[in-house]
Amino acid sequence: AKRRNVDLMSTTDHDSIDCQERAMALAGRYGISYITGVELNVTFRYPGSKPVSLDFLGYRYDIGNQELKDKLQLMREHREDRARQILEKLNTEFDKENRGRFTEEDIKKIEDSVDGAFGRPHIANYLVEKGIVRNKQEAFDKYLVKCDVPKYPS
Template sequence: MNFSPAGVLNADLHCHSSVSDGTLCPEDLAARAQANGVQLWALTDHDEVGGQHRARAAALSLGLPYLTGTEISVTFAGETVHIVGLGFDPDDAALVDGLARTRGGREARAREMAEGLARVGIRGAYEGALKYVGNPELISRTHFARFLVEVGACRDTQEVFRKYLTEGKPGYVPHRWASLRDAVGWIVNAGGVAVVAHPGRYKFTANEEYALFSEFREFGGRGVEVVTGSHTQQDYVKYAALAQEFDLLASRGSDFHSPDESHTDLGALPYLSGTLRPVWEALADRVHLPS
């Protein structure tokens, strides 16, 4: 398959399964991507590669080309930033070990979140969140949000985050993740390309954002998500220009988590601008093709 030019490929290189905080298993996600017209797919579970072999097998059985993926949580300038890795060896020992260490603090953080919610009258949140967790090592705010909707504390998960799970709210507990240097290094050393995920979501000043991309490039990062589910039209324009300014490859991904929660479905994004160099061009030899 020819993976260029950018404007004609429906690639979706960012989504989540029940191996992290999505609601569909890797096999069902592959089927949904294929049914929605996706032409190149990657599963990018948070801090985890445990679903990669299943996702690849399912995609290839459907005739869908596949790239390995993950989304690594990073602390930078006091904010949580996500770095997507694409096209790496999912069995690379250093990557697997690094992701395991990044996941390590989630249980203690989750119990603190539950204590904060109990203080405002929402009891049993830790046990309730666990009902929605496919992998207990990856319990997250999303799982708590689903429980709070279940018990009627809020109408939907977006309301839960606004009222309970963002900074300054009763259930918010910060966590220190991997360093930017480590996350990019694990991806690159495993043969992949590192991509800054959904940069429009971060609350950085202009100087902090410039520092993020400068250090990212210095450590070996090569890409940025330009078109993604949480970006506006204005963000598309801004980060297309930033990709050119920093000589970065452009990526595209829905960040799909659930049919009931996600604003953007797999394969439903606008195409990348033809003026950008898509990340899949640099990963053509790492794409798994159906036989």
């Protein structure tokens, strides 16, 4: 950022503020002003229509806010549970296709590849890596849309 003459920046991650202290310190070291940031998924439910899901960026919050940290931790835990439920649904699909199932070792490899929130894009990458699909779009089209689990509890 410094080489590109950036003088103000923010870093956001889904449901996580874990990097904020380090990012603030690094920005300060290079004379860059820093704004705290987080990315949250927000679902609007309108009566009589499908829910609308949006990614919402939040800025300038107190990184020491324990209530925020606790809520983000609950969201990450749900995301991890959701990913495991999706993997179980994928195993059901793989059984129908007489294909090998995801093992605990596979799940561990996916988890180890994640820096932050575990979600469907990481599963899609693994499906490509294993040669089950040609690309991420095929992973979503063939498996991840039909094996979906709601993002957050109602």
